[in-house]
Amino acid sequence: MHIAEGFLPVPHAIGWVVAAAPFVVHGARAVATEVRERPESTLLLGAAGAFTFVLSAIKLPSLFGSSSHPTGTGAGAVLFRPPVMALLGTVVLLFQALLLAHGGLSTLGANAFAFAVVGPWAGYGAYRLTRALGAGLLPGVFVALALADLATYGTTSLQLALAFPDPASGLAGAAVKFLGVFAVTQVPLAIGEGLLGVLLFRVLTVNARPELERLGVLPPEPTPTEERA
Numbered sequence: 001m002h003i004a005e006g007f008l009p010v011p012h013a014i015g016w017v018v019a020a021a022p023f024v025v026h027g028a029r030a031v032a033t034e035v036r037e038r039p040e041s042t043l044l045l046g047a048a049g050a051f052t053f054v055l056s057a058i059k060l061p062s063l064f065g066s067s068s069h070p071t072g073t074g075a076g077a078v079l080f081r082p083p084v085m086a087l088l089g090t091v092v093l094l095f096q097a098l099l100l101a102h103g104g105l106s107t108l109g110a111n112a113f114a115f116a117v118v119g120p121w122a123g124y125g126a127y128r129l130t131r132a133l134g135a136g137l138l139p140g141v142f143v144a145l146a147l148a149d150l151a152t153y154g155t156t157s158l159q160l161a162l163a164f165p166d167p168a169s170g171l172a173g174a175a176v177k178f179l180g181v182f183a184v185t186q187v188p189l190a191i192g193e194g195l196l197g198v199l200l201f202r203v204l205t206v207n208a209r210p211e212l213e214r215l216g217v218l219p220p221e222p223t224p225t226e227e228r229a
Contacts (some may be wrong), residue, residue: 005104
């Protein structure tokens with residue numbers, strides 16, 4: 001993730017902007033709707049963006065013009081659904097490119113597609129499947145954050161393979177090479193990110209339960225009358 005400024009060929013850079021743009025526009029509408037309909041969620045919305053920014057700013061250099069780090073997008077996807085994270089994640093990437101020199105403007109489309117689109121959707125899909133199989137909130141959160149992280153880096157590997165296919169083994173060989181490079185650092189990072197997400201949601205269930213109930217993450221607590229019944 002965070003493919004470096006100028007690293008992708010121009011046609012690839014433009015193509016990923018075109019691919020990511022509809023999701024970001026839809027995400028902007030989703031954020032506007034969320035703020036309008038549930039203004040009390042604004043603070044938690046900002047916290048989700050801040051969590052993503054801080055976590056994804058922890059940068060471990062990798063090979064081939066990229067880097068490894070946690071992503072944090074799975075938490076926001078669980079709280080607000082993936083379309084919201086399409087905008088929040090892209091804003092995070094933009095600020096990191098401008099302020100921290102992580103990634104770049106020319107590669108913003110590719111980074112956004114992997115980080116703010118594929119990652120949140122993969123994490124949210126894994127979360128919903130885990131909950132549907134009968135697991136509780138915290139196992140679902142662990143799977144969501146870990147899979148969002150891994151899906152982001154899987155997508156980045158494919159993006160790099162498309163741009164720089166291996167002369168001998170082509171796209172498949174390049175994809176295996178890039179996936180192998182990322183796996184060394186990214187698998188343990190994904191596990192650590194999942195555990196951090198569990199700690200985060202433990203805190204939220206204690207300190208922000210009404211907000212989680214309004215968002216549908218937790219069921220409403222039974223009233224004293226319902227408990228007696």
